[in-house]
Amino acid sequence: MVVMWLIGLTLIYLAVSRQYEPLLLLPIGFGVVAANLPLTGLMTPTEGLLWRFYHYGVEWEVIPPLIFLGLGAHTDFGPLLSQPRLIFLGAAAQGGVYCTFFAAHALGFSLEEAASIGIIGGADGPTTIFLASQLAPHLLGACAVAAYSYMALVPVIQPPIMRLLTTERERAIRMTKPRKVAASEKLVFAVAAAILIVLLVPASAPLITMFMLGNLFRESRVVERLTDTAQNALMNIVTIILGLSVGATMDASTFLRRDVLSIFVLGLISFAFSTASGLLLAKLMNIFTTDKINPLVGAAGVSAVPMAARVAHKVAAETDKKNYLLMFAMGPNLAGVIGTVIAAGIFLAMLR
Numbered sequence: 001m002v003v004m005w006l007i008g009l010t011l012i013y014l015a016v017s018r019q020y021e022p023l024l025l026l027p028i029g030f031g032v033v034a035a036n037l038p039l040t041g042l043m044t045p046t047e048g049l050l051w052r053f054y055h056y057g058v059e060w061e062v063i064p065p066l067i068f069l070g071l072g073a074h075t076d077f078g079p080l081l082s083q084p085r086l087i088f089l090g091a092a093a094q095g096g097v098y099c100t101f102f103a104a105h106a107l108g109f110s111l112e113e114a115a116s117i118g119i120i121g122g123a124d125g126p127t128t129i130f131l132a133s134q135l136a137p138h139l140l141g142a143c144a145v146a147a148y149s150y151m152a153l154v155p156v157i158q159p160p161i162m163r164l165l166t167t168e169r170e171r172a173i174r175m176t177k178p179r180k181v182a183a184s185e186k187l188v189f190a191v192a193a194a195i196l197i198v199l200l201v202p203a204s205a206p207l208i209t210m211f212m213l214g215n216l217f218r219e220s221r222v223v224e225r226l227t228d229t230a231q232n233a234l235m236n237i238v239t240i241i242l243g244l245s246v247g248a249t250m251d252a253s254t255f256l257r258r259d260v261l262s263i264f265v266l267g268l269i270s271f272a273f274s275t276a277s278g279l280l281l282a283k284l285m286n287i288f289t290t291d292k293i294n295p296l297v298g299a300a301g302v303s304a305v306p307m308a309a310r311v312a313h314k315v316a317a318e319t320d321k322k323n324y325l326l327m328f329a330m331g332p333n334l335a336g337v338i339g340t341v342i343a344a345g346i347f348l349a350m351l352r
Helices: 002-017 022-035 049-059 063-074 078-082 084-092 095-106 111-122 125-135 137-152 154-165 183-200 202-220 224-231 233-248 258-287 307-319 326-351
Strands: none
Touching: 002 022, 022 049, 022 137, 022 233, 049 063, 049 125, 049 233, 063 125, 063 202, 063 224, 063 233, 078 084, 078 183, 078 326, 084 258, 084 326, 095 111, 095 258, 095 326, 111 125, 111 137, 111 258, 111 326, 125 137, 125 202, 125 233, 125 326, 137 154, 137 233, 137 258, 154 258, 154 307, 183 202, 183 326, 202 224, 202 326, 224 233, 307 326
């Protein structure tokens, strides 16, 4: 218990002092400390407060979809719709998810555990929590902390990979100005994408339907109160409950295990591979097209929105300060969110 207190306090320190994903790591850290205090009964089945948060919110698949409702209400698909080819970069950036899935299974993890570890490479905290809670709940805390840690460390992890795999000339590529996307296109996309993705991967329905519903709120411009609630009040409430619930699952018996360190290492490898695979596909696409893509936007295909897109823009600006890459990078960044949800749905359909 003392060790878990120290881990919880470390997460609180990182959230407050270093501002590493504070909205999640702060309640997670406090949840770790609270759940590991003796005689509190906070995680006692049917009676404990934090157990109820976890059971009815996470196990019953309620809170992660509500997070996606808020994310959808914040999302503008304009950058993706203006250049639809960028969706392939978001798909390619899921390469690390699948590679790490096979690697983790080869190292002795079960298929369910391997899927929960592999999805960390998508850098999507809510999706990681959603999948781990269904397939490997005993690894939920470790997987969630790893996912949110790497989301916070995107500016540290991605730039060296970007510079290693690109030349200065490639980083200086200026992409063609995107076309203006009509409001009607965004409305149609939200509905059509929900229908198509759910038909193809039914297990992704809880996340993708709420994601697109939130986006429909935003783009319809007729339900401002619902949009504001989804973006702010509801999002804040479920974030608090989600953080406490995840932290509460990290008791000493499940977290202080030798394989937990392996989860963090494999998660880092997964994230690095996802960054590289999106970038390399952009380089490959440039061989067959005259309208060149700056390969850095491929690295933004991971789901860390908008951090990965900002990092791609920053690295490009180091070579050419007038090269404004942010809006282009948002395209694969948003495609990566959809890609990670689809990957989670595939794992659920095959393994649950």
